[in-house]
Amino acid sequence: MxxxxxxxxxxxxxxxxxxxxxxxxxxxxxxxxxxxxxxxxxxxxxITVNSNGDEIKPDESVTLREAIALSNNTLALDKLTPSEKAQVxxxxxxxxxxxxxxxxxxxxxxxxxxxxxxxxxxxxxxxxxxxxxxxxxxxxxxxxxxxxxxxxxxxxxxxxxxxxxxxxxxxxxxxxxxxxxxxxxxxxxxxxxxxxxxxxxxxxxxxxxxxxxxxxxxxxxxxxxxxxxxxxxxxxxxxxxxxxxxxxxxxxxxxxxxxxxxxxxxxxxxxxxxxxxxxxxxxxxxxxxxxxxxxxxxxxxxxxxxxxxxxxxxxxxxxxxxxxxxxxxxxxxxxxxxRRAAVYLMGSDHKISNNKIINQAGSGVVVTAFPPNGSFNSGASVRNQIENNRFAKIEGLSIDLNTRGNVDVQDFQRGDGKNPKRTSANRRLDTGNAAINSPEFLSKEFLNINNKVHIDGITEPGSEVQIYQVTEGALNQVITSVKADEKGKFGATLENLQPGEMVSAIATHPKYGTSEPAYSALVTSTNPEEMVQIRKNVELLENQDGLANPKGEIPNCTTPKPPEPTPEPPVEPTPEPPPEAIRLRVPNNIHYALDKDFISGESGKVLDKIAAVLQQYPTIVIELQGHTDARASDAYNKDLAFRRATKARNYLIKKGIAPERMTLRSFGERKLKTPGRDRVEHAYNRRVEVMFFDIRGIEIILEPQDDDLQIER
Known part of the structure; x- marks a missing residue:
């Protein structure tokens, strides 16, 4: 930059x-x-349009402009030629x-x-x-x-x-x-x-x-x-x-x-x-x-x-x-x-139901603390009902109630994370859905006995509680719904939950709306050896970061309906050998001119090679990381780096690469490639780097390039 x-x-x-x-x-x-x-x-x-021209004039055919004028009665029929009248x-x-x-x-x-x-x-x-x-x-x-x-x-x-x-x-x-x-x-x-x-x-x-x-x-x-x-x-x-x-x-x-x-x-x-x-x-x-x-x-x-x-x-x-x-x-x-919430809500009385929300770079549903009358004393967005949705693979809470105490842009658009328990009535005014408390399980673990799991908890009195099976850290499937009593107590006996599975819950109150999820509870076993492995699996799961493109799933927007299942006799699966590392001779960066974000001819040739690889390997997804040199302000550089990454992504879209296979990130001047001591070093810093990931988790070997380096005069 x-x-x-x-x-x-x-x-x-x-x-x-x-x-x-x-x-x-x-x-x-x-x-x-x-x-x-x-x-x-x-x-x-x-009126039949039989010309792709764009004029209003007496000739042999009718244009769309003339047809609209005729329908508006701003062009009289007697102004048309006989050939034009034949189309009306x-x-x-x-x-x-x-x-x-x-x-x-x-x-x-x-x-x-x-x-x-x-x-x-x-x-x-x-x-x-x-x-x-x-x-x-x-x-x-x-x-x-x-x-x-x-x-x-x-x-x-x-x-x-x-x-x-x-x-x-x-x-x-x-x-x-x-x-x-x-x-x-x-x-x-x-x-x-x-x-x-x-x-x-x-x-x-x-x-x-x-x-x-x-x-x-x-x-x-x-x-x-x-x-x-x-x-x-x-x-x-x-x-x-x-x-x-x-x-x-x-x-x-x-x-x-x-x-x-x-x-x-x-x-x-x-x-x-x-x-x-x-x-x-x-x-x-x-x-x-x-x-x-x-x-x-x-x-x-x-x-x-x-x-x-x-x-x-x-x-x-x-x-x-x-x-x-x-x-x-x-x-x-x-x-x-x-990175924003899949569904972002200001206002009150919205109903969000039966949606499938997956692979979101942000929270699932965010209710932000928006005062309806512009007054902080009038309360925040309330009575928003968020029920019967299915979440998976999201980078945040399934449901996030924003508080005015967190005022950064990312807090309001992406979600501000788990709220503490409400300790003051004033919290009703500064948090989405009137700061309704999340349900709390009475234990972090519930034992599976004879294929039955009994859970207990406490929540807002009079709430409807939906208990969810948790998959990859998100509310994935509703198991059952129960009513909390006048003291807020609720309980349920669940069947077919296996040791190692996790459950959570949300509460919906008619006066306040839906809560954030409860902290998840683990279904446990009476077998000590089994529990050792279960705890290892839970620890690995907690270390995952909600990747937008998890291993084993090819990003695809237009997914066909699943075919009707055909019953077949069970066959013992043959384990597949691990895939070999992909060794790609493909450049993974392009460069930009001083203070510019457009794609040069040489950079376009580099992106063409990247597009060809992405077309050849549909299991590869990429992240385009924008960078600048260290001159100008940090805010300006971050914006410029973002525009550079955006232009590179849009170029690849025009080459037929699906947008769901690409994400963007801007680093501005924060990850310099060189110290920036002269014009050449500045030119190396003005770049977009392409990070390749194969959803099967295999190694990709790349090659940097500088054929498109643009050194300022």
Missing amino acids: TQVSAGVRSRFSGKIKERITLFLLPYFLFAFIPNIATAQTQNSLK QPASGNSRIEFNLPAGQTTIQLTEILPALTSPGVVIDGTTQPGYDRTQPANAKDFVPALPTTPVVAITPASGKEVFRGLSIVADNITIRGLSLYGFTSKHQITASLPPADIFIASSDIKNHTNPAKNVVIEDNWLGITPDEKMPEIPSAFGVSVFNAVGTIIKNNRISYHDGSAIITGFRGEQTQVIENVIIGNGLAGMPDAIRLDGKVDKSEIRANLLCANDGSGVFLFKPEGAVEVKDNDIRYNGRRL
Whole structure:
């Protein structure tokens, strides 16, 4: 690293721009809704788009821009040529925009932002394009949730054009279906303070926030990803931005590779339904969370989605007004760039249930101490129910209640660890879920007698206690639920627990919410020799660090449904020989120019070699570690190193490397390779090192390189 350059910035990468987005958004937004006009009463039309051009002019065909103008009643039918009129017919019901683009001309390249959709009930239906095959891919229904069909019609900015929004919606009952939208972003400061997005939903009265768009449906689209499943050269800023709407349904979309979140809400997003979407690899350069809900979001639901390999949380509720339900989701391999909780909650009365949360670089569910009225005397987030979830392989508590006493960023976003027992009523005000105490077992060990284990404990009186089997340090499976009596005592007799297994418990009180987990208890045996081995195993388990990619598991976002089991006669397994060490002749570092984070041509060649190895060996995962030289401040250097690692990761994603196979870490100037006594030594320090790990636990031998060294003048 070296000099501080104010011009070196990453789009949507810092807290300042997050704050601009949050606080300046209502003031700037009015100027950036294109061509809003009150649609006049007109007959419904079926308009067929048969040109991928982007002009409004009398010619032989109809463009998408012309179709939207016709549906808005801002382009009169008598302005069309006879050939264009042939593509417009009366429609029963609502107006429809369909597609019949020529083969090989199915990508619509926009030169400027499209007019907003202002006429209620319009349907833009990409599934009408010839070649759209609802059965493709053939295995679409074999995945959980089902992968949406590959779109044929794509909408993206023209080469060299900056278009910060794909489709804008300001009317009720609009449906967007079966399209691919990508590449919509902005580098300019004012528009960067707004939510550039593939699809933007707002009110027709932006200034006064009245008349929110109602009952918009976004379904079966690919957002942020090309029809050939690639990361675009220029990623979109956000996927779906629900700025001011009620009853939006976002269903069965594939949303990937956005600089920011896949789905965000702004001023109002009440009754938003996010259902059965595949949301992978978002948050590449800014807001890192897959789904980020802000503002008025009461009665919203996030259900049955796959949230995988996103750079921060799977679900992040930031100062929400109202309650949200998060249930039946598969949340895995998130926190690739920033270690955060899989589900991060501010606010009260949320319900988090029946989710599978695994391989999280952070806690499972965090409830932070957020005062609802801005007053520290008004209490923290309360009555959040977190029940019947399954956790595994996470770097933190399964459930973590944050306290205001820990104020670092990582405490609030990742979790602040196990709380001490509440000793003061004031703790009710400064800790999530009113500092409800964790259950306490009466013993650290419970004996298995005749395949039965009786446990006893104490917790908040009147609580519902869920007892979990603990796997790899997390609440993995609910065994049973019991009710605590008026003194807080609870007990249960458990069957089929074997010596060496561990149990924990959580308590949920209707007034306070769900607690953190109890300290785990060990199931023991009456056999002394067996107990010696059990204690050794427990000690080894406690020394593990919650690796994001444990041995024996290949990171994979789109996991097929397990096949139906076929009964077979038992076969004595043949032990496999240990794998030999992989000796790779591959470079494990690249270098950067002074105060820069872009990938040079020579560094690109090095990354190409790394990508080839990762494609050849699917069991290898990597960590990209960013470094700088010792000049400039520590904070600046750490940010620059982080951007360098991010750019290297994004380069590899574009080469087809799955984001779940890569994590990031920034060291800044803290791990210098050389003392930095001259320009050459500084150049060696400006680097990203690639740490290779094989999930089978075998040795990988690597080679450093300096062919791309960039020495300053």
